[in-house]
Amino acid sequence: MPDLADQPPSDSATTRLEELQATLEREIPMSAQMGIRVHHGGLEGLVMQLPLGPNRNHQQTAFAGSLNALCTIAGWGYVYLLLRELGRGGNIVIHRSSIKYLEPVTAPVIFAHCRPASPAESQYFLEMLDGKGLTKLELSVEVPGTDGPAVSFKGSYVVLPEGKIAIE
Secondary structure, eight states, X not given: OOXXXXXXXXXXXXXXXXXXXXXXXXXXXXXXXXXXXXEEEETTEEEEEEESGGGBOTTSSBOHHHHHXXXXXXXXXXXXXXXXXXXXXXXXXXXXXXXXXXXXXOOSEEEEEXXXXXHHHHHHHHHHHHHHSOEEEEEEEEEEOSSSEEEEEEEEEEEEOTTOOSOO
């Protein structure tokens, strides 16, 4: 995955990332309690961070539930940014996910990298949203490890009409 730290954000990208952080703290309060923060990125890939300290287990490694929450929120944040970029709204929910814990995570600050949707996936996302009023997007998130990913997450995110909270 390319290092997004080398790409300085534009003013509008910075504003969107700040808006995302505020939305997470308001709409998903556990993200603030866990210390989840927007690190950088945007539609080219979103990076979220989490401190190990309050999210560690008895082995002094990252708690699996915290890693799952971090990855889930990284994908949610990407969908949020995509909706804002497209000038659309909706209620984002996780429909299905799978996660693999490939090695213990011991870094003092943990990063989760949400891979970007391809142009074809983004186009399908928009067509479904405009045509049916709801849409979905499959995303991959990784937490880097020593020689590859330490955690590999795949999530299916659904965007429902505003106010709707369940998939029928």
